[in-house]
Amino acid sequence: xxxxxxxxxxxxxxxxxxxxxxxxxxxxxxxxxxxxxxxxxxxxxxxxxxxxxxxxxxxxxxxxxxxxxxxxxxxxxxxxxxxxxxxxxxxxxxxxxxxxxxxxxxxxxxxxxxxxxxxxxxxxxxxxxxxxxxxxxxxxxxxxxxxxxxxxxxxxxxxxxxxxxxxxxxxxxxxxxxxxxxxxxxxxxxxxxxxxxxxxxxxxxxxxxxxxxxxxxxxxxxxxxxxxxxxxxxxxxxxxxxxxxxxxxxxxxxxxxxx
Amino acid sequence: xxxxxxxxxxxxxxxxxxxxxxxxxxxxxxxxxxxxxxxxxxxxxxxxxxxxxxxxxxxxxxxxxxxxxxxxxxxxxxxxxxxxxxxxxxxxxxxxxxxxxxxxxxxxxxxxxxxxxxxxxxxxxxxxxxxxxxxxxxxxxxxxxxxxxxxxxxxxxxxxxxxxxxxxxxxxxxxxxxxxxxxxxxxxxxxxxxxxxxxxxxxxxxxxxxxxxxxxxxxxxxxxxxxxxxxxxxxxxxxxxxxxxxxxxxxxxxxxxxx
DNA sequence: CAAGTTTTATTTGTAGGATAATACAGATTA
DNA sequence: TAATCTGTATTATCCTACAAATAAAACTTG
Numbered sequence: 057x058x059x060x061x062x063x064x065x066x067x068x069x070x071x072x073x074x075x076x077x078x079x080x081x082x083x084x085x086x087x088x089x090x091x092x093x094x095x096x097x098x099x100x101x102x103x104x105x106x107x108x109x110x111x112x113x114x115x116x117x118x119x120x121x122x123x124x125x126x127x128x129x130x131x132x133x134x135x136x137x138x139x140x141x142x143x144x145x146x147x148x149x150x151x152x153x154x155x156x157x158x159x160x161x162x163x164x165x166x167x168x169x170x171x172x173x174x175x176x177x178x179x180x181x182x183x184x185x186x187x188x189x190x191x192x193x194x195x196x197x198x199x200x201x202x203x204x205x206x207x208x209x210x211x212x213x214x215x216x217x218x219x220x221x222x223x224x225x226x227x228x229x230x231x232x233x234x235x236x237x238x239x240x241x242x243x244x245x246x247x248x249x250x251x252x253x254x255x256x257x258x259x260x261x262x263x264x265x266x267x268x269x270x271x272x273x274x275x276x277x278x279x280x281x282x283x284x285x286x287x288x289x290x291x292x293x294x295x296x297x298x299x300x301x302x303x304x305x306x307x308x309x310x311x312x313x314x315x
Numbered sequence: 316x317x318x319x320x321x322x323x324x325x326x327x328x329x330x331x332x333x334x335x336x337x338x339x340x341x342x343x344x345x346x347x348x349x350x351x352x353x354x355x356x357x358x359x360x361x362x363x364x365x366x367x368x369x370x371x372x373x374x375x376x377x378x379x380x381x382x383x384x385x386x387x388x389x390x391x392x393x394x395x396x397x398x399x400x401x402x403x404x405x406x407x408x409x410x411x412x413x414x415x416x417x418x419x420x421x422x423x424x425x426x427x428x429x430x431x432x433x434x435x436x437x438x439x440x441x442x443x444x445x446x447x448x449x450x451x452x453x454x455x456x457x458x459x460x461x462x463x464x465x466x467x468x469x470x471x472x473x474x475x476x477x478x479x480x481x482x483x484x485x486x487x488x489x490x491x492x493x494x495x496x497x498x499x500x501x502x503x504x505x506x507x508x509x510x511x512x513x514x515x516x517x518x519x520x521x522x523x524x525x526x527x528x529x530x531x532x533x534x535x536x537x538x539x540x541x542x543x544x545x546x547x548x549x550x551x552x553x554x555x556x557x558x559x560x561x562x563x564x565x566x567x568x569x570x571x572x573x574x
Numbered sequence: 575c576a577a578g579t580t581t582t583a584t585t586t587g588t589a590g591g592a593t594a595a596t597a598c599a600g601a602t603t604a
Numbered sequence: 605t606a607a608t609c610t611g612t613a614t615t616a617t618c619c620t621a622c623a624a625a626t627a628a629a630a631c632t633t634g
Contacts, residue, residue, distance in 0.1 A: 095616060097400065121585060132618040134393065137586085138400045141356065145404035147429070153586040153625040163504075167513045168427050170406070191462075192510045199454040245422070251451045251517065254426045258510065354587060380614060391589040396615085412596040412615040 096131050100139035102175070103129070108148050108159055109175040118156040119149065146172055168254060173261045182265075189262040190311055196255055197240065198303040201287060202296035204246035212246035213292050220288045224281055232277075233267040239284060243291065269313055283309060355390050359398035361434070362388070367407050367418055368434040377415040378408065405431055429516045436524060448521040449570055455514055456499065457562040460546060461555035463505035471505035472551050479547045483540055491536075492526040498543060502550065528572055542568060 104125070113119060120128075125136045140157055143149050147164045151157035166172060176185060204212070219242050222235035240259045244252050270276075283306040290299035363384070372378060379387075384395045399416055402408050406423045410416035425431060435444060463471070478501050481494035499518045503511050529535075542565040549558035 097616085101404075123585085134619080135617065138397055138616095140586095141397045141400045142404040145360075145401040145430075151586065154584060154627060155625095156585065162509070163512055163515075165513070166425065166428055167510055169404075169425055171404075188508050188510050191508050195455065195458040195511075203450075249447050249450050250421070251426055251447050252454075253422050254424070256422075356587085382614090385590095393590080394588065397587095399615095410615065413598065413613060414596090415614065 097135045097138035097142070100125070100129055100131060100136055101142040102171070104139060105143055105146070105148060105171065106175045106178065108143070109165075109172060110179045113159050115159045115161045118158045121156050148172070168257060170257045170260075173257055177261060177265060186262070186265055186314060189258060189265070190307065190314065192255075192258055193262060194304065194307045194311075196252070196258070197243070197307065198300040200244050200247045200249075200252055201291060201299040201303045203249060203252075204243050205291045205294050205296040205299040207248040208246035208291060208294075209248075212242065212248075215242040216246060216288055216291060220284055223284060229267065229270075233263055236267075236284075237263050239288075243287070246291065266310060266314070270310075280306070280309065356394045356397035356401070359384070359388055359390060359394055360401040361430070363398060364402055364405070364407060364430065365434045365437065367402070368424075368431060369438045372418050374418045374420045377417045380415055407431070427513060427516060429519075432516055432520045436520060441524075445521070445524055445573060448517060448524070449566065449573065451517055452521060453563065453566045453570075455511070455517070456502070456566065457559040459503050459506045459508075459511055460550060460558040460562045462508060462511075463502050464550045464553050464555040464558040466507040467505035467550060467553075468507075471501065471507075474501040475505060475547055475550060479543055482543060488526065488529070492522055495526075495543075496522050498547075502546070505550065525569060525572070529569075539565070539568065 104119070107113060119125075122133050122136045122140070125139075126133045129136070140149070140151060143157075144151060146166045146169050147160055148166075149157045149159050167176070179185070204216075208216075216239065219235050219239035223232055223239060226232035226235050237260050240263070241256045244256050244259075283302065287299060287302040287306060290296075290302050363378070366372060378384075381392050381395045381399070384398075385392045388395070399408070399410055402416075403410060405425045405428050406419055407425075408416045408418050426435070438444070463475075467475075475498065478494050478498035482491055482498060485491035485494050496519050499522070500515045503515050503518075542561065546558060546561040546565060549555075549561050
């Protein structure tokens with residue numbers, strides 16, 4: 057008689073089923089596919105991708121072959137192949153005939169990809185990850201704001217100002233966070249350097265991971281709002297240096313909330 | 316009687332076949348697949364991806380359906396589907412039943428992806444693109460160098476110094492460029508912020524597009540070498556501010572070569 | 575025995591067909 | 605008119621079969 061325990065992490069998604077026989081714990085974990093949301097190949101890509109990103113398959117190792125994934129997940133080989141193509145496109149692995157799919161060195165991963173960041177956020181080293189995110193923001197955002205102060209168009213500054221107002225009037229914390237993200241993305245767009253725009257995923261990720269830490273005290277929220285408005289005004293008045301400084305102040309403020 | 320003209324761009328890859336009947340030029344361009352290099356689905360993804368990136372299918376429009384692509388390229392529908400999954404993974408499009416594959420707004424594209432960057436480099440607006448690349452570098456690289464000056468490990472500074480020496484002793488211009496790329500990537504790694512590493516594709520792209528513009532005069536090369544060595548020394552001696560300034564000088568120098 | 579050569583086995587790559595699910599558009603009905 | 609049903613086009617999924625590539629084993633041959 058087998059005794060099965062369903063494993064799940066603190067984020068609530070299923071990791072697998074651990075089989076036990078008496079006291080002997082069998083190490084084989086049968087992966088379980090989270091069905092229902094989206095199509096099958098997306099779910100498979102997510103399942104395999106998460107396991108790679110979490111370090112279950114180290115760079116250089118070859119994954120089980122397509123037939124095995126298909127059997128494990130109880131899906132067709134085609135679905136597995138499409139999933140693997142997705143992971144290939146994100147440079148998590150390369151696959152060659154007879155060899156199989158080999159996990160690429162971490163350097164090649166498209167870490168700035170929306171999905172990979174999400175998978176990464178569920179990985180063990182969360183604090184370290186959050187600090188890297190914030191450090192990245194302090195590199196990008198002051199300069200983006202300075203560029204926005206110089207280059208923004210009329211409609212772009214309108215978007216920034218509107219997001220800033222939405223932050224002030226947001227009824228809930230989650231809506232405030234959404235407006236916050238909109239605010240920073242609007243600044244990236246207003247920089248009018250299209251290469252900066254993909255970095256929005258970093259901001260999105262950071263703010264949505266940070267907002268649980270943000271203190272709900274009205275005083276702090278009011279202070280943060282003032283910092284945002286200072287950024288908005290500097291950009292609107294086309295003062296790049298002031299914008300740079302204002303963004304640095306804001307980021308220093310949220311950094312202080314982490315530590 | 317039909318008169319066909321094979322179209323190719325200045326990079327030598329085939330774009331399509333333009334059919335002509337007398338003086339009436341038919342606008343339909345039959346896509347041609349560049350076979351031979353890599354697998355079919357990769358080629359298909361590249362062919363479709365390039366056409367999207369070049370603006371042939373504007374954001375919001377739906378692509379021809381899978382059966383049509385399969386017929387046009389004379390490949391199986393499975394191959395087309397795998398190609399489309401690749402483009403989905405890079406956020407160029409979303410595909411849903413009954414709707415088809417719709418091109419995503421440009422904002423969502425993973426522009427920092429290696430492949431997309433390459434496809435982008437073959438698009439019409441090259442000069443603009445190069446300027447955006449260089450602007451991006453001036454945002455990232457000074458700060459990366461400053462971080463590297465603070466955080467680098469022993470082996471990391473060794474890699475930087477070695478690449479710097481390789482630049483000086485490189486026998487050919489292409490080898491010099493390769494060492495140049497290695498140098499800047501080594502600095503990104505030495506920053507020890509893993510989110511910065513994916514930005515290496517920007518540097519790679521910039522340098523490999525720039526090197527055709529670089530004057531071959533020995534004096535200029537010697538000057539550039541001095542600028543690189545100044546960066547190397549500042550990082551090695553753990554002087555972040557000096558490193559920042561040195562990188563800015565280098566980038567200003569290469570900017571002057573463009574204009 | 576050593577070194578190269580051929581064969582074999584394993585895995586991904588490609589093809590094409592069958593069926594299901596989905597979502598929009600238009601017809602039908604209350 | 606409004607709600608519901610039905611048709612239809614398209615992707616989603618699954619399946620089977622075969623092709624191509626290549627690592628490893630078996631086999632020559634000097």
